[in-house]
Amino acid sequence: MIKRLAAIFLIFTFFVIAGESLFAEEDVKVQGSITPSVLVPGEEATLTVTYQIPEGFHQTKADDFFFITIENNTWFQMGEIVYPTGIMENELENYYGAVTLEAAFLVSENTPAGKQTVKVKVAWQICNEAGVCFFPEETTIDIPLEIGNGSGINQSIATLLKFLFLAFLGGLLLNVMPCVLPILSMRALNLVRQSQNDRRSIFVGSLLYGAGVLVSLLILAVIVIVLKTTGQLVGWGFQFQNPLFVITLITIIFVFALSLFDVFIINAPGMNKMAAASNRKGWLGSFFNGIFAVLLATPCTAPFLGTALGFAFSQTPFFIVTSFAAIGTGFALPFVLIGIWPKLIQSLPKPGPWMDTFKEIMGFLLFGTVLYLFSSLRFQISSDAQFKFLIFLTLIAFISWFYGKLSKPGSKFPSAFLALIIALSLTGISAYYLIDTNRSFSEPEAYAVREGWEKFDPDELEQYRAEGKGVFLAFGAKWCSVCKINEGRVLFTERGDLFFNERSVIRMKGDYTNKGPLIDEWIRKFGKAGVPVYVYYPPDDSNYILFPEILTFSLLEENIPLVSKKKRLDDSMFLIQSTD
Numbered sequence: 001m002i003k004r005l006a007a008i009f010l011i012f013t014f015f016v017i018a019g020e021s022l023f024a025e026e027d028v029k030v031q032g033s034i035t036p037s038v039l040v041p042g043e044e045a046t047l048t049v050t051y052q053i054p055e056g057f058h059q060t061k062a063d064d065f066f067f068i069t070i071e072n073n074t075w076f077q078m079g080e081i082v083y084p085t086g087i088m089e090n091e092l093e094n095y096y097g098a099v100t101l102e103a104a105f106l107v108s109e110n111t112p113a114g115k116q117t118v119k120v121k122v123a124w125q126i127c128n129e130a131g132v133c134f135f136p137e138e139t140t141i142d143i144p145l146e147i148g149n150g151s152g153i154n155q156s157i158a159t160l161l162k163f164l165f166l167a168f169l170g171g172l173l174l175n176v177m178p179c180v181l182p183i184l185s186m187r188a189l190n191l192v193r194q195s196q197n198d199r200r201s202i203f204v205g206s207l208l209y210g211a212g213v214l215v216s217l218l219i220l221a222v223i224v225i226v227l228k229t230t231g232q233l234v235g236w237g238f239q240f241q242n243p244l245f246v247i248t249l250i251t252i253i254f255v256f257a258l259s260l261f262d263v264f265i266i267n268a269p270g271m272n273k274m275a276a277a278s279n280r281k282g283w284l285g286s287f288f289n290g291i292f293a294v295l296l297a298t299p300c301t302a303p304f305l306g307t308a309l310g311f312a313f314s315q316t317p318f319f320i321v322t323s324f325a326a327i328g329t330g331f332a333l334p335f336v337l338i339g340i341w342p343k344l345i346q347s348l349p350k351p352g353p354w355m356d357t358f359k360e361i362m363g364f365l366l367f368g369t370v371l372y373l374f375s376s377l378r379f380q381i382s383s384d385a386q387f388k389f390l391i392f393l394t395l396i397a398f399i400s401w402f403y404g405k406l407s408k409p410g411s412k413f414p415s416a417f418l419a420l421i422i423a424l425s426l427t428g429i430s431a432y433y434l435i436d437t438n439r440s441f442s443e444p445e446a447y448a449v450r451e452g453w454e455k456f457d458p459d460e461l462e463q464y465r466a467e468g469k470g471v472f473l474a475f476g477a478k479w480c481s482v483c484k485i486n487e488g489r490v491l492f493t494e495r496g497d498l499f500f501n502e503r504s505v506i507r508m509k510g511d512y513t514n515k516g517p518l519i520d521e522w523i524r525k526f527g528k529a530g531v532p533v534y535v536y537y538p539p540d541d542s543n544y545i546l547f548p549e550i551l552t553f554s555l556l557e558e559n560i561p562l563v564s565k566k567k568r569l570d571d572s573m574f575l576i577q578s579t580d
Helices: 002-022 153-176 178-194 199-229 243-260 272-281 283-297 305-312 317-340 342-347 354-377 383-406 413-434 458-466 481-491 494-502 517-525 553-559
Strands: 029-035 044-052 057-060 067-070 076-078 087-089 092-095 098-107 114-124 126-128 137-147 453-455 471-476 506-511 533-537 545-547
Touching: 029 114, 029 137, 044 067, 044 114, 067 076, 067 098, 153 317, 199 283, 199 317, 243 283, 243 354, 243 383, 283 317, 354 383, 383 413, 458 471, 458 506, 471 481, 471 517, 481 494, 494 553, 506 517, 545 553
Parallel strands: 453 506, 471 506
Antiparallel strands: 029 044, 044 098, 057 092, 057 126, 067 114, 076 098, 087 092, 114 137, 471 533, 533 545
């Protein structure tokens, strides 16, 4: 009996000692900070969390169990976690002692001023020297933060300058977006025509192109400010949600395309000398190229532009105007530089008969732009209205041909004036009877999405997140060319379907083609001012991932892995990792 009691006592003692050594996880200490600790809305900082791993233990780099995330993300966003370099042991990267994780930290523009508390979830799973890894642990730490009202002059200026630079950079990148290709090609043709002119003429033409860009963007800025004063939410490309604007733009581009085939030549009465000067130097064409370039660029959201505009639209009227001016400066800069250094034009082909062929090719390209815009218009007006508009365009083609026959270069005043009056009168009458913005389309047809995608619904989103499912949100519009490219190359492809299905990710699509307060509100929630906007909510995670405007499969694979980052060991008591 005594021997049995002694044996039980020894076994009990062994387990007590082993338990104390194996499960002494209370020794892990964590501390967090945000630098700087005083921020203004829209400012970025650095979130830092330091782990103190007890002696004799280590932490393996495994983002399944070793991570930080923000729990209350209403006003705060966190970027990708930056892990330090550890010690490689048996193909595993291990950390000993003090380990610091960092991540970018952003305060949204609508964060109220005053003292705030940022709740950061901290997770870890330490292992001992024998390779035994304990239960994954997590805790929440509170990090104090003070939100200023923007009165801090140095911080405010730095924030404003940062977003102005992003606006400038976004405007510069607009030049490589597909929306403006037809007009930029026409601008290149004008440069070839000007290549034989003197340096002053080339410089003035480039400045006038830049002036056309700036004038158009400043007009848009004024419209945005006026609409904001009425309490409306507006975003980049908002005018394309108005079918009347789309109809007007289609008509202008259609007429411009006809002129490239010499169906008519602009020869307004009493302006023969000015027209001749404009044709010789290309100044008038340069200015209007700038205007058309802006009109065609607004459906595009270039990288950096969405973030800059999302901040600008929440600021004062002065900053809105300044931001639009920065966008225009970046957009016009390449051609203005050519005007400053006209030797750059020498690399272009010399003027010759090829220019007529190139001009006609650009005409077909503009007809393609008309079709592209019409493809979005059909989701904004009824079928009957679409048919009437096609009749209107046919009449516009006839009116243009008629005007070209009566008004030719060198025509005398009476005939040219009569041709102009008749053309404008017929256009007005045709528009009055044929332009219809009736929206009585079938909503299911208008907002239909690809099979496997669901229509965006905030309630459904919250339900999926409560069930621990990953959700991918895509906000786009039929008139958004970048959205179309992302859908055609990534999202709406067989490979895209396989990618999301393998990861059991729910896909939801929000359509911004027509005005809607719901999509407006959610776009601003993510700090953007226009589409496209792509967001991923990982399963069992309150923090979302915001993707850039241009999507690639490598970006998706990097941020949406096959195994969820927050997977837990629900059906196992502990995990043993062998170091052998």
